Amino acid sequence: MSADPQADRAPAAPPQGKPRKAAFAAWIGSALEYYDFFIYGSAAALVFPKVFFDPDDPATATLISLATFGVAYAARPVGALVLGHVGDRLGRRTIMVWTLVLMGLSTFLIGCLPTYAQAGTLAPALLVLMRILQGLSAAGEQASANAMTLEHAPEHRRGYYTSFTLNGTQAGQILATLVFIPIAALPDEQLYTWGWRIPFLLSVVVAVVGYVIRRTLEETPVFQQATAERAVARMPLAELFKNHWADVLRVVAAALIATVSTIFSVWALAYATSDAVGLDKTGMLWVNGCANAVALLAIPLWARLSDRVGRRPVFLIGALGSGVMVFVYLWAISTGSYPLVFATGLLFFGVVYSAANGIWPSFYGEMFPARVRLSGMAVGTQIGFAVAGFAVTFAAKIAGPDGDDWTGVAVFTAVFCVICAIAVATGRETHRVPTADLGLPARPEPAPTPARESAAL
Template sequence: MSAHPQAAPPPAAPPKGKPVKAALAAWIGSALEYYDFFIYGSAAALVFPKVFFDPSDPATATLISLATFGVAYAARPLGALLIGHLGDRLGRRTIMVWTLVLMGLSTFLIGCLPTYEQAGTLAPVLLVVMRVLQGLSAAGEQASANAMTLEHAPEHRRGYYTSFTLNGTQAGQILATLVFIPVAALPDEQLYTWGWRVPFLLSVVVAVVGYVIRRTLEETPVFQRAAAGRAVARMPLAELLRDHWADVLRVVAAATIATVSTIFSVWALTYATSDAVGLDRTSMLWVNGCANGVALLAIPLWARLSDRIGRKPVFLIGALGSGVMVFVYLWAISTGSYPLVCVTGLAFFGVVYSAANGIWPSFYGEMFPTRVRLSGTAVGTQTGFAVAGFAVTFAAEIDGPDGSNWLGVAVLTAACCVVCAVAVATGRETHRVPTAELGLRTPAESAPVQPRRTAAL
């Protein structure tokens, strides 16, 4: 035997991230989940006023239908509190699996609901319940996928890899639009009886595929290290609100940029197909689909630029540019010129808005440390998104019964863009901060934990 005790083996190297696998899983899962979420928007604008509400008052039915679209956004802050807590306690992978299952189930059940003619006021009540479940699911989807991709990504490419989450969201919107185009083209009798149900019933396939994909994910390296070292926060929400409340408020304000998305995708669709303008609903769905197709290409390009020059400059281009372009797009709709609507829609939502939409996953996630990253992103974004969700209801009120006040709706949207820009401009630039130091403010927080020495016997 050796006279000297054997040296302890060196600590195992920390596991390496798998950025490509994490990004692809986030992309596919987000696309599938937001397919479910966005088909509701198209249906709320085009079908639900005549299916789930009293048809004797079309204007009121449309207003209430658009309000049910916003109900999911109202539920999202509550879901963020619960899901954010669980995600920082149990891990990102677990939340990503179960949010997808909840979304698929609630969307499928919408396709099974009785109509107003069949069940009276019970029909819209059940519709709202299902929409609330959709909102609870969406509250955790993007935050968990963002945390997963950010924590797997190389430090110098976090913006690029996290953009896959929002890229998947855009793909889900494209898929929802493409599925709804042939449905919207059906004769009214078929559309309002069985046709509208088809996109919702297809969500059962979405849920199964997404579940299988996300079950193969591995937990992120930084969360694994935190769990192994018992450094997972016991009360993430308490720690978040005590130590990071300012960043939560900043994310809330910045997240109002999502108003652009809801106005473009839902209210503008209602406005364009109203009697005041008279554009064809199928043609407008094609505008939405093509704009999202352009966004699929633009989002990763903007994100790569943010890895080079910083998050804030790119985000500000998207926020302030969208505040200008919303006037151009709604004016184009008011002219009734379909070519003009196409060009301005592609430039507005496909290119300009993508500069903000592709950057926020990294910008928000980098504000918080690992211990509260999912909670911080979820609570901040979902509270801001709640404002965006009801923007379509506010817009319907501003527009009035004659449907002529598009300028007022543009002002509302631009005001949200300005709020977002102020929040982003006053935040920290984080694109060069090492992943391990994200969200840490003091040297004591940044210093690695030293192992305890045991006294010699």
């Protein structure tokens, strides 16, 4: 029992929410927000080494450029602490609106930055600052959208509705890839002077559209009820770390599955288009885009399955399957066979990884009560995601000076998948737990009365 009686008491069942509207708002907002976030990954692998860093040392420039991709992930735990607290105190919708504004502004400013040739070392310094702002925004985006959809969803379909947040994330990656495909096809002179700026400048449109949509969304019935009953946590983070630290650690370990995404989307792209393999930039962007298109279909199907059989078995399929498929995919890239890369990429990222990627929004959110749900998801996921973000930098070092040791990178990624699987396997199953009881101690069965014992006989 905690010192705060509200922390362990199950609230009354909240009024019925609006799951479809919440799911749409989460989907469109995440798609627009992560369009901004993912165009940076493509640019870091294909453009920024020649735009923002010393062109006389291309190997070091590529390594540092990939490191700036990870900087946003380092900022995300800090953002999670702040935005998680605010979201559990002031509501989910507040965070969903302001994270989108911050992401759109910082991404637009990247498109306005001077290059290394124009400003020297000031250029990469400003780039890192903008990437930090992107990371702070992303820290609250998914957790707030997940909490919003979970708390609006019917109890027997929480997995399905909550998966729309990640479905939107995949749509954002598709949008980012489709925008970057014609940009990458430009002649080098145009690409490295003005062409690369276009996807970043378009983010101002993204921010305006997302802001209008999310401003019309109602707060969740769960949070409205907590506010009416004065049951909102006064210090969500203190309560989280006092009563739910074990689940925070479990989410941190499980969130390492995001390593698969960063390796697939960034390191594998850089490896495939390097001199060691020599695949075409545009072709590899199509692999990424089509794999994400398959994921759009796979994620809700896996999520619906988890509503029937449970979160853990579906998540484990995705985690352990990804640990195997990373070897297959990187081997395919090493052969230089584009059809083989295309087929294995779709199976790996589009189907297998989606089993874990589509389940974690509901699985993580169901570990925590409403009082600390946004904080628990934000802090746990963002620490794990921070490690995943820098996995690209570690992979570049593991691959060696020539960048062609794909087996070492595959082993490195598979280890994270195993750690994730262990964390998930040791967690409790939550898909049948009533929404009001999520994250609370299990209620003891009532002791049998003499009348019941007689009836049983």
